[in-house]
Amino acid sequence: MSSTALYTDLSGYYDLMCADIDYPAQSNGVRRLNQLFGNNGSDHLDLACGTGPHVRHFIDAGFNSAGLDINQPMLDIAQRRCPEAQFSLQDMCAFKVDGPLDLITCFLYSIHYSGTVERLQQCIASVHGALRVNGVFCFNAVDKGQINNQSFARHTVEHDGSHFAFSSGWHYSGHGEQQSLRLSIEKTTQGVTQSWQDEHPMVAVSFAELQKLLEPYFAVQVFEHDYARIASWDGQSGNAIFVCVKL
Known part of the structure; x- marks a missing residue:
């Protein structure tokens, strides 16, 4: 199978595959971080949105949310889940938006789908270009080491x-x-x-390498991978939440 064939062929089972994920806790945790570090705006885009469960939670919390993904069957499910949202078939490393955004998210370690460091740089630049000043880019990542x-x-x-x-x-x-x-x-x-x-x-990066890629564009805060509380990264754990504020 190709790298996306399993997702395409089994898109109807994707929500079962993610049945153990606490989408409300993740969405609520990122909203709290956005309240602390963001610009109080509500225009939101979820990268690699899959079938749209995070988008659903953000809409229900009052955000003007949209999503993008490279898999059309997943987007079809997302559209049924969130009929009021706009979803687009786009590559997160080279995407376009209709207007500036306040919050861009990328859950479930999907930032790593960039595939290479060069494409990860392109993703970061695309996010920076899509955000308003003081807008927030929030995602989770794993340290290759x-x-x-x-x-x-x-x-x-x-x-x-x-x-x-x-x-x-x-x-x-x-x-x-x-x-x-x-x-x-x-x-x-x-x-x-x-x-x-x-x-x-x-794509495989260390947290030090990732911060170096982000810092030309953002003020970067790194937190423990715990959506129920806000705690600074201890410098040791291999999973973390990155909160990046556009300069």
């Missing part, structure tokens, strides 16, 4: 007469700017199991 190749997140879901088992984990070779997200899905229906495996190429 802290990746445990043996660690996987797993969960199971019962849906429509089938049992689903999902697994995902990071893999980094220890050198270079490429890491991967390894995904596995098993669907068992009436004793018959189908399985899909995929490996998505992702």
